[in-house]
Amino acid sequence: MKERKAIWLPDAASTYAGDVDALFYFILVTSFVLFVGVMTAMVFFAWRFRRRSSDDRPAPVKENKIVEAAWILVPAALVAIVFVWGFRVFIQMNVAPPNAMEITVRAQKWSWLFEYPSGARSTELQLPVSRPVRLKMSSADVIHSFFVPAFRTKQDVVPGRYTYAWFEATRQDTFPLMCTEYCGQQHSTMLSSVIVQSQDDFEAWLQESLMAADAPPAERGALLYVQQGCQGCHSLDGTGVIGPSFQGLAGSERVFTDGTSALADDNYLREAITLPALKIVEGYDALMPGVYASLDPAEIDALIAFIKEQ
Amino acid sequence: MTFTWLMTSLADATQYRAQPSPRMSESSGTLKHYFVSSEQQFDAAKMGMWLFLVTEVLLFSGMFVAYAVYRAWYPEVFALSSELLDWRLGGLNTLVLLASSFTVALSIHFIQKNEKEKTVVLLLLTLLCAAAFMVVKYFEYTGKWSHGIFPGAGFAPHDGYEAYNIAYAPQFFSIYFVMTGIHGVHVLVGMGIFVWIVSRVVRGHFSAAYYTPVELAGLYWHLVDIIWIFLFPLLYLI
Amino acid sequence: MSAPGQNYLNASTGLRSWLLTTDHKRIGILYAVAVTTFFLLGGIFALLVRTELAAPGETIMGPDTYNQAFTLHGVVMVFLVIIPAIPGILGNFVLPIQIGAKDVAFPRLNLFSWYIFIIGALLALSGWLVIGQVDTGWTFYTPYSSDGSTSVLWLTTAVFIAGFASILTGLNFIVTVHKMRAPGMTWNRLPLFVWAIYATAIVQVLATPVIGITMVLLFLERLMQIGIFDPALGGDPVLFQHFFWFYSHPAVYIMILPAMGIISDLMGTFSRQQVSGYTFIALSSVAIAFLGFLVWGHHMFVAGQSAISSIIFSMLTFLIGIPTGIKVFNWVATMYKGSVSLKTPMLYALMFLFLFTIGGLTGIMVGVLAVDVHLHDTYFIVAHFHYVMMGGALIGLIGGLHYWWPKITGRLYNETLGRIAAVLVFIGFNLTFFTQFIMGSRGMPRRYHDYAGLLEQYPEFTALNLASTAGSYILALGLFMILFYALLSLIRGRKAPANPWGAVTLEWTHTDSIPELHNFEKVPLVTRGPYDFHLADDVFGGRDAVQGTT
Numbered sequence A: 001m002k003e004r005k006a007i008w009l010p011d012a013a014s015t016y017a018g019d020v021d022a023l024f025y026f027i028l029v030t031s032f033v034l035f036v037g038v039m040t041a042m043v044f045f046a047w048r049f050r051r052r053s054s055d056d057r058p059a060p061v062k063e064n065k066i067v068e069a070a071w072i073l074v075p076a077a078l079v080a081i082v083f084v085w086g087f088r089v090f091i092q093m094n095v096a097p098p099n100a101m102e103i104t105v106r107a108q109k110w111s112w113l114f115e116y117p118s119g120a121r122s123t124e125l126q127l128p129v130s131r132p133v134r135l136k137m138s139s140a141d142v143i144h145s146f147f148v149p150a151f152r153t154k155q156d157v158v159p160g161r162y163t164y165a166w167f168e169a170t171r172q173d174t175f176p177l178m179c180t181e182y183c184g185q186q187h188s189t190m191l192s193s194v195i196v197q198s199q200d201d202f203e204a205w206l207q208e209s210l211m212a213a214d215a216p217p218a219e220r221g222a223l224l225y226v227q228q229g230c231q232g233c234h235s236l237d238g239t240g241v242i243g244p245s246f247q248g249l250a251g252s253e254r255v256f257t258d259g260t261s262a263l264a265d266d267n268y269l270r271e272a273i274t275l276p277a278l279k280i281v282e283g284y285d286a287l288m289p290g291v292y293a294s295l296d297p298a299e300i301d302a303l304i305a306f307i308k309e310q
Numbered sequence B: 001m002t003f004t005w006l007m008t009s010l011a012d013a014t015q016y017r018a019q020p021s022p023r024m025s026e027s028s029g030t031l032k033h034y035f036v037s038s039e040q041q042f043d044a045a046k047m048g049m050w051l052f053l054v055t056e057v058l059l060f061s062g063m064f065v066a067y068a069v070y071r072a073w074y075p076e077v078f079a080l081s082s083e084l085l086d087w088r089l090g091g092l093n094t095l096v097l098l099a100s101s102f103t104v105a106l107s108i109h110f111i112q113k114n115e116k117e118k119t120v121v122l123l124l125l126t127l128l129c130a131a132a133f134m135v136v137k138y139f140e141y142t143g144k145w146s147h148g149i150f151p152g153a154g155f156a157p158h159d160g161y162e163a164y165n166i167a168y169a170p171q172f173f174s175i176y177f178v179m180t181g182i183h184g185v186h187v188l189v190g191m192g193i194f195v196w197i198v199s200r201v202v203r204g205h206f207s208a209a210y211y212t213p214v215e216l217a218g219l220y221w222h223l224v225d226i227i228w229i230f231l232f233p234l235l236y237l238i
Numbered sequence C: 001m002s003a004p005g006q007n008y009l010n011a012s013t014g015l016r017s018w019l020l021t022t023d024h025k026r027i028g029i030l031y032a033v034a035v036t037t038f039f040l041l042g043g044i045f046a047l048l049v050r051t052e053l054a055a056p057g058e059t060i061m062g063p064d065t066y067n068q069a070f071t072l073h074g075v076v077m078v079f080l081v082i083i084p085a086i087p088g089i090l091g092n093f094v095l096p097i098q099i100g101a102k103d104v105a106f107p108r109l110n111l112f113s114w115y116i117f118i119i120g121a122l123l124a125l126s127g128w129l130v131i132g133q134v135d136t137g138w139t140f141y142t143p144y145s146s147d148g149s150t151s152v153l154w155l156t157t158a159v160f161i162a163g164f165a166s167i168l169t170g171l172n173f174i175v176t177v178h179k180m181r182a183p184g185m186t187w188n189r190l191p192l193f194v195w196a197i198y199a200t201a202i203v204q205v206l207a208t209p210v211i212g213i214t215m216v217l218l219f220l221e222r223l224m225q226i227g228i229f230d231p232a233l234g235g236d237p238v239l240f241q242h243f244f245w246f247y248s249h250p251a252v253y254i255m256i257l258p259a260m261g262i263i264s265d266l267m268g269t270f271s272r273q274q275v276s277g278y279t280f281i282a283l284s285s286v287a288i289a290f291l292g293f294l295v296w297g298h299h300m301f302v303a304g305q306s307a308i309s310s311i312i313f314s315m316l317t318f319l320i321g322i323p324t325g326i327k328v329f330n331w332v333a334t335m336y337k338g339s340v341s342l343k344t345p346m347l348y349a350l351m352f353l354f355l356f357t358i359g360g361l362t363g364i365m366v367g368v369l370a371v372d373v374h375l376h377d378t379y380f381i382v383a384h385f386h387y388v389m390m391g392g393a394l395i396g397l398i399g400g401l402h403y404w405w406p407k408i409t410g411r412l413y414n415e416t417l418g419r420i421a422a423v424l425v426f427i428g429f430n431l432t433f434f435t436q437f438i439m440g441s442r443g444m445p446r447r448y449h450d451y452a453g454l455l456e457q458y459p460e461f462t463a464l465n466l467a468s469t470a471g472s473y474i475l476a477l478g479l480f481m482i483l484f485y486a487l488l489s490l491i492r493g494r495k496a497p498a499n500p501w502g503a504v505t506l507e508w509t510h511t512d513s514i515p516e517l518h519n520f521e522k523v524p525l526v527t528r529g530p531y532d533f534h535l536a537d538d539v540f541g542g543r544d545a546v547q548g549t550t
Ligand code: HEA
Pocket: A034, A038, A074, A075, A076, A078, A079, C139, C252, C253, C255, C256, C298, C299, C317, C318, C320, C321, C322, C324, C325, C326, C328, C356, C357, C359, C360, C361, C363, C364, C366, C367, C368, C372, C375, C376, C377, C381, C384, C385, C388, C389, C392, C393
């Protein structure tokens, strides 16, 4: 368990998070004061003017125009302040500095994939500290939402268009990253992390992961298994999570919902990855996304090689 | 179904106005017990109908918004696609509907004068126009379908219409079919109402003293007409 | 008055006489029975949701069941409970009497609306039984709803039909208020409850057709892929959100305005004081109704709409806080130099002020652009809307039911039990939902079947969730207690006098303990405002002259 500093919001870790927090606490405190004021008046009146006899009939009170005007003007002034403030911070959160590093984000049910300018990929967002980063995000299926509480950043990831977000991390640490737009069965496990490291460590990591692309197929397949999100649905230990486990899959006899069956050879595996809707394995639903048709052939080979090793 | 119910319920409020004179029925004791006067009854029915028409307009306005949005995004595709719609058939239908609005207005005029035969004839003419409208629609729709112009997934233009096989043309035709389709349903409902009204006129339910359902049906019909007046240029002309 | 002992309850008997009634009072009771049943059902789904979240990991159900449970919870609570509740039950029962009418303008239409509502409701629930898979959330966002493997067709049809009922009810009330007022019942003598229902009715008539057409388009999208909302076909999912919220934001005022009307009446009666700022409160209802149409985009600050639209929507959102504030301050001011009695209905009115103010102020908080980016789709939002919907609208309804109970049934409930239940509800509610503000601020996303994956960073979520679940049980206990003593009062409650609270609106001063079939023998002549206690000598002076029973 980590040491927490902030009392209400999570500890902040991006350049604009401080501004958001200041605004948040300002509204919180103002609201609290207003609320306590209203409640005090309410309780006090209820007690002070409590009914003393069942035929009490108090004289009507004349309305006070000044009071009436005050409670129009004071809230109006308060919301004006809050609006302008919120608007300025929002603009700041929306306009990325021109020197920002661009990272491509692909969301799909139920995993994240990050692609760096050098071509490296990962399922956890790796960032250098103190460097503005701009995300260019797209979704392969339904709407997801990219949320890092520590950065106070959130942006829906919408199929059929790009959406953007930017931030600059201020300290080295690992932060949770969540999907906050409901996207179906495993919405609550569409989690990942943001790993913020020093510029040097980040460069080193990039090098390392680029090398992985030249690795032997089965090793590369292992990487893709994680990156492409297969591991969200297929286990390696024989348990059927959402899809069948890869353990002992290759070469076995597969039975389908329509009663037919087939041997899991290379061609079957290729078809199962690129056209999953064609044959549905008995005992499972047609939940596997169709997006893998767009993997390049080398990647599919790598995946098949990996599956065969299990 | 809903609509006929609504009409009956609204009309119900004024049924007992079938008295020698609307102003005198108060004393006759046939006024619905919860109204004080038959004016009140009549005003209420009319206001109810107007409010209902407002909701109809809003229902269509949702589709007009969808149309406007897509037209703004893909003006060229929309311009091209609308060329496929035959403005002559659309224009013909516009005239037919305008004529029917006129005959409805006249029928109300004659029932106010207690001339029931003329009322019936005019209402039948209205029905005829409505039927003609639907026939023309039928030919328009089947003409599209035979070339593979379907709303949604079935969209696959062929036999000379290949030029429309472009991105976002399906959106135009989906919007076209949905809008004109829902409008068509309103025409059909209107026809049902007129059949019912005619039968009641024939049975002598209405007179100069009490004709609220005829008037309400007329109001409804004008609305159907007006909506078409907007649909026609938007879909066929521009 | 009419034949002694004759009233709307015993004027005719048998199931048929109820199911075919056109009496607005009986229709109100039909709504009460239906809505209470649905509330119970929605509540059971809520308790299932909370039980699953009581501990990390899978507690009682898997993710699919959970997703269906919160979807049905939301759909039932919104479309089958809170939207029809107050207009359907109290609007029907009270409004015509309050304006001195013998019924609504279209009694048959009124009954018809109830049937459409029931058909819609049965469709919504049977879809769940027959097809069993709607898991889209109550917001039906595309493309999840348009090409997921679940069947949304039933539910969209059901929402469409239930919407029709809402439109017809609103239409009926507008005409009734315009055309059916008794002589002397001028616009500035309308009880504030009537004003509120009237403003609500305007929103119902203007906004509901839009959800209707949205549901039609979604239906067609699923049925034949018309490509308007589905990005895979070139459609735009954000357009769907605009359509949806264009209705669903105004809909939140369909939920809250009637409750505000109840609170106004309660504050007046239980303070025996003119409701402070009558005109402001009446007109602010109308102002809220109209402004409510211009702010829908505040649900979409991070959805990918343009920054400019977000800014405009945020600004308009704040404007709503001002008329609402006027109401809150005026309600409190009504007690000033009044004679305040803390009977059960008044306890609920004060509870409303407490909870609704929290809900409203947090609404302002999430209306602030930069802050909403962090809070959107977290439990902070869940807490916000439960504070306004459950803590505001439904607490208002419960207060109103307590207030008019003697008029509806002719019986008094047990005051002590009433107060105990109120305290349970208050404690349970705050325990359930205040904890959610804390979790939400720290980033707990909503619609999460499981939060085990978050615990490494947020170990406190376990305790907070458990507290929230415990709270929901206390809340449920309180609500069941209400149901219990309400039913008990029917069997052995004391007979109620015609005007137990000393109120001065027509339903108390001009009807019997239980109103007669057509409310009044002859149409009342109204000579004073709804809260003119100082002019009401007939109530406080020679009472027997006016009232049959006491
Ligand atoms: C009864 C229902 C109801 C009501 C009345 C409200 C009232 C308000 N709501 Fe709420 N809202 C919902 C139901 C409701 N809401 C629901 C269901 C959702 C979520 C839907 C979903 O996603 O599933 C939601 C979501 C929601 C969002 C979107 C959040 C998000 O998803 O990111 C926003 C953002 O602006 C918002 C704002 C407001 C505001 C400003 C008010 C205002 O009307 C509140 C005004 C009241 C006050 C301000 C308090 C009293 C005033 C004073 C004491 C005076 C002092 C005031 C000031 C100084 C301002 N609401």
